[in-house]
Amino acid sequence: MSTHPSRRSFVSLAAAGFSTLALPRLAQAQLQPKTEPPPRALQLEHAVTAPVSVEVNARSITNFEPRDRSRTRFGSLDFRSGLVLTSPYRGFGGLSGLRFLDTKGERFLAISDQGGWFTGTIRYSGREMVGLTDVEAAPVLGADGRPITEKRLWYDTESLARDGNLVYVGLERVNQILRYDFAKGATGARGEVIAVPPALRKLPYNKGLEAMVAVPKGQGKGAQPLAGTLIAFSERGLDADGNLLAFLIGGPTPGQFSVRRSENFDISDAVLLPSGDLLILERKFSWFTGVNIRIRAIPLKGIAPGAVVDGLTLFAADLGHEIDNMEAIDAHVTADGETVLTLISDDNFSMLQRTLLLQFTLAE
Numbered sequence: 057m058s059t060h061p062s063r064r065s066f067v068s069l070a071a072a073g074f075s076t077l078a079l080p081r082l083a084q085a086q087l088q089p090k091t092e093p094p095p096r097a098l099q100l101e102h103a104v105t106a107p108v109s110v111e112v113n114a115r116s117i118t119n120f121e122p123r124d125r126s127r128t129r130f131g132s133l134d135f136r137s138g139l140v141l142t143s144p145y146r147g148f149g150g151l152s153g154l155r156f157l158d159t160k161g162e163r164f165l166a167i168s169d170q171g172g173w174f175t176g177t178i179r180y181s182g183r184e185m186v187g188l189t190d191v192e193a194a195p196v197l198g199a200d201g202r203p204i205t206e207k208r209l210w211y212d213t214e215s216l217a218r219d220g221n222l223v224y225v226g227l228e229r230v231n232q233i234l235r236y237d238f239a240k241g242a243t244g245a246r247g248e249v250i251a252v253p254p255a256l257r258k259l260p261y262n263k264g265l266e267a268m269v270a271v272p273k274g275q276g277k278g279a280q281p282l283a284g285t286l287i288a289f290s291e292r293g294l295d296a297d298g299n300l301l302a303f304l305i306g307g308p309t310p311g312q313f314s315v316r317r318s319e320n321f322d323i324s325d326a327v328l329l330p331s332g333d334l335l336i337l338e339r340k341f342s343w344f345t346g347v348n349i350r351i352r353a354i355p356l357k358g359i360a361p362g363a364v365v366d367g368l369t370l371f372a373a374d375l376g377h378e379i380d381n382m383e384a385i386d387a388h389v390t391a392d393g394e395t396v397l398t399l400i401s402d403d404n405f406s407m408l409q410r411t412l413l414l415q416f417t418l419a420e
Contacts, residue, residue, distance in 0.1 A: 153216025219270035266291035311361025
């Protein structure tokens with residue numbers, strides 16, 4: 057979700073290091089009645105649709121919790137490494153979706169919530185990330201071969217799913233899904249609008265389609281009932297009981313289900329592990345506690361039309377940790393059999409927020 061101006065101001069101040077108690081007063085002092093600015097639409101500095109090279113600088117995060125530098129375990133996750141990413145390229149930021157293009161956790165595809173692709177490679181030194189190389193940016197194209205940002209409200213590209221060469225992009229404000237065949241030009245491929253349930257199209261404005269996961273046909277026994285299904289999650293579209301709406305699109309059992317909502321958390325992304333667990337990245341905002349994030353594990357086998365699913369919390373963090381507006385998650389398995397989770401934040405194109413790239417090992 058592209059944050060509301062008041063929330064963005066708050067997170068920006070928090071990221072700048074102000075104390076929690078001082079934040080409400082300072083944030084309120086800075087608020088000005090205003091309309092939401094027009095989308096940057098990547099502001100690609102060019103009028104062509106070909107990819108352009110992007111310089112990205114990285115600064116290491118050595119401790120996830122600065123208050124206790126000896127701590128590495130957080131819930132069921134072990135902190136591996138982190139980077140603060142910056143770039144002189146005006147369109148860099150707003151990263152809301154991340155999917156690896158290889159099994160090593162190196163080559164990645166990311167999407168900005170203002171209609172842009174980013175591709176590149178994560179460089180490692182041992183188990184730690186040290187930077188990004190070969191980064192390129194390109195506009196997300198529609199069926200006509202033109203940037204989708206030329207259509208009103210089609211810039212809010214918030215979710216990303218991948219099934220082999222097929223890549224799905226979710227547009228939150230219009231609650232539409234585009235399908236891309238990366239075998240036909242990679243980020244230069246043209247998008248095809250796919251059919252979605254009518255209830256998905258009616259999700260709330262700016263709180264709608266936020267996360268997607270594609271269940272591959274070869275996922276394993278636990279995934280067979282959903283093999284070939286695209287699972288789409290709303291950020292804060294609620295059912296009659298106040299739970300978060302989600303949808304099964306395609307596959308053998310299409311339909312609608314719900315994710316139990318608790319403690320006012322909203323969904324920001326999801327990833328399917330080889331184990332058959334679905335991890336949901338969530339966040340919430342409060343003027344008193346700031347921004348919080350957590351990760352819940354939901355067994356895929358429990359998901360079916362009409363179900364209300366829930367899961368254990370594996371991880372939780374707040375502004376006392378090195379977090380920002382975390383919006384994307386993906387996973388890969390190392391040669392040693394470790395499951396590594398990679399998270400990235402959406403800086404809302406604010407000078408006071410950060411683009412963070414974090415990695416953890418799933419320990420339990």
